[in-house]
Amino acid sequence: MKKISKSVITTATTILLAATMLSTANAELYAGKRTPGNGNIPYFIHSSVDNYSTNYTNIYTSAASSWNGINSHVSLSRVYETNNSKPDVYGVSTSQRTLQGEMICYDSYSASAPSHPSSNWLYAMTLVYDNNTPNEVAKKSAAVHEIGHTLGLAHTFQPNETSVMSEGNFFTAPRDYDKAQLNLKWP
Numbered sequence: 001m002k003k004i005s006k007s008v009i010t011t012a013t014t015i016l017l018a019a020t021m022l023s024t025a026n027a028e029l030y031a032g033k034r035t036p037g038n039g040n041i042p043y044f045i046h047s048s049v050d051n052y053s054t055n056y057t058n059i060y061t062s063a064a065s066s067w068n069g070i071n072s073h074v075s076l077s078r079v080y081e082t083n084n085s086k087p088d089v090y091g092v093s094t095s096q097r098t099l100q101g102e103m104i105c106y107d108s109y110s111a112s113a114p115s116h117p118s119s120n121w122l123y124a125m126t127l128v129y130d131n132n133t134p135n136e137v138a139k140k141s142a143a144v145h146e147i148g149h150t151l152g153l154a155h156t157f158q159p160n161e162t163s164v165m166s167e168g169n170f171f172t173a174p175r176d177y178d179k180a181q182l183n184l185k186w187p
C-alpha cells in the first residue's frame with residue numbers, strides 16, 4: 001500500500017513538474033488567437049462609450065494605436081460599422097465585478113457563450129469597467145491591457161520585467177517586454 005502510494009506521488013510529481021515547465025514556457029501567450037485578418041484587425045467603438053464623461057473613444061483609439069507599428073503582421077484599424085468587417089468591439093461596462101477590464105472572445109458570430117483564448121476565436125469584445133478604474137491613467141492602462149489580450153498575450157508574471165500585461169500595472173503603452181511577446185505571438 002505504501003509502495004503504491006509512493007509510486008503515485010512520484011508520478012504525480014513528475015507530471016506536475018512537466019506541467020510547470022510547460023506552463024512557464026507558454027504562460028504569457030494564449031494558445032489561440034483571432035483567426036480572420038491574420039493580424040489585420042478592425043475594431044468598432046460601441047456607441048455606449050458616449051454614456052460616460054470619460055472620453056473612451058480617445059482612450060481606445062490611442063490604446064489601439066499603441067499596439068501598431070511593433071509587428072508587421074499586427075495592425076489595428078478603426079471601423080465605423082459592424083455589418084461586413086466583423087470587427088472586434090470595444091465598450092465600457094459598469095459591472096460591479098472587481099476587474100478593471102475584460103477581454104471576451106467568441107468562436108462564432110452567433111455565439112451566445114464566450115470561447116476561451118486557449119483555442120482560436122473569430123472576434124473579441126474588449127471592456128473597460130468604468131466603476132473599477134479610478135482615473136484616466138487606470139482606464140488607459142486597462143484598455144491597452146485588454147487589447148493586448150485580443151492580440152493573444154496572456155498575463156506576464158516575470159518579476160524582472162515591466163509589462164502592461166501584468167495585473168495591476170499602470171502603464172499606458174506596451175513595454176519592451178510586451179513588444180517582444182507580440183513578436184513571438186505573430187512571427
Ligand SMILES: [Zn+2]
Nearest residue numbers: 145146149155
Ligand atoms: Zn488581464
